[in-house]
Amino acid sequence: MSKQRIAYERVAIGRHLTALLFVLPALLVYGLFVLYPLAVSLWGSVFEWRGLRQLGFSGLSNFIRLFAFPNGERLGGALWHNAAWFAGIMLFQNGLGLLFAYALFWSRKGAAFFQSVFFFPAVLSPVIVGALWRLLLAPNGAVEWMLNGLGLHEGRLTVLGDSSWALWILIAIDAWNWMGLPVLVFTAGLRQISYEVFEAARIDGAGQTRMLFTIAMPLLVPALSSVTTLSFINTFNQFDIVYVMQGVQGNPSFSTDTLVTYFYRLAFGAEGSVGITDIGLALALGTLLFLVLTVGTMLMLRGFERASVQP
């Protein structure tokens, strides 16, 4: 049987043609609307631009402008906000998500219910989530009412207008939005670990915390890997929640600005009071972010691969 098939595939050059025909529609769409614009964007970052017109080759001058005053301040701020966002999501969303998954693993009754509830916000558009929380957190809103009622706060709640609070509030809302994802991935990962391993450890007198760190965590490396890289990619693409809640300027005074909101202002003309586009700068920022994302993702995947143990 298998001898027949190998012979069949060796003779049929038409097989390659069939395969190519099957791949072609996807390749054309993907090539035209993803690979081509991306390649041209990277290439365009080393040229001078006037409006949407590409002028002469300019070497690294766009990148130098990006890091110099006054743009360097924006870039540094946005980079820091994205990094803080990633750290906050890792700690609050994925860390808490791991604990929730661990609790669900032990009490299997009702696991499906909790998972469904936790994941529901993740099927909502971040725009809806942001708009909802903006109303809840506004002065006179439900959160203010609750905090005042519990005696935790007094007077008007203005956290979204407060530059030392706003970013952390947005991170918490993003975590609220996506909490279900780490919970689902980690419970799926935990269920692949044989129950007897935990039973044996418990009989040996290991507590919950010790089992979590010495048994569950090492065997969850593949799940940790996918959750971490996904969070990394999503965090550095963060745009919707900031746009809806704080405006494209990342108010107040750029304290919630991210790399993509900054990119959007440069590319589509909302940076500065007059709203001029600066395509050269936008493409340089895009290239920088492309490098951060691809190099970061690959380093993470490699690191996790090295850390993974055979179950």
Added chain:
Amino acid sequence: MSSALHPAAQLARLPGWVALLLWTAVVVLPLYVLVVSCFKTTAEIYINPMGLPASWSPTNFITAWHRANLGQNLVNSLIVTVGAVVVTLLVSAMAAYPLSRFRLRWGTAMLGLFLVGIMLPIRLASVELFTLMADLNLLDSLFGLVCVYVAIRIPFAIFIFANFMRVLPRELEEAARLDGANDLQILFGIILPVVMPAISIVAIFTAIAVWNDFFFPLIFIFDNNLKTVPLAITSFVGQFRTDWGMVFAALAISLAPVLAMYLVLARQIREGAGAGGVIT
């Protein structure tokens, strides 16, 4: 045996239960406020945001529906989502079939080319994409949005299809091939029916991602009659930010279709998301 014999172990689970119930409250309370606020006037929301409304009058829904043109927005979102899901399924299944089942020397490289797309930050190419769309006359066009979404979702879809198709036994198509069936007949008649789980994962997660997307309508759609729900909601919220009852009602209307889908498909969504952490 264990649960009855170890009250201490039962007690150890208590903090876990408390944590789970607390987060449930954190998820449910905002949605509760959303629902009751739809039936209140702004003044009523200010005075008592958590209580039940004085009357269950649908006024806010009616004014929101008329002011926001939400009917048209829902239709636009539906067209774009259905179009993107159908085309993504079709072209991705076709591409994944030879790449996962034929023994091609270039198959792995081609698969790799598609899969890097999962992590490519396409938003950063939006300047050039904008120029391209303008050249192709696809700005302000729902068809244009479909093209972009299909292109963005292809990597994930091919990844899922290839994973499911790779593990099918060879005998499945051998017999059909000996009977003279061609590759199209084999793909659609034999392979696809046995990878239904893959189809449902791709369809569900493509639909969620497309339905919820805000970025591409924001840069490609200017005509009010062509706006999708997330884009329309954003401008609506900005425009009527003081009429809270109506804004809540608009949010509830745009949330309802997703909730309905979630109630039907919760199990598939849970399993799909758990399997790979697959939403991007």
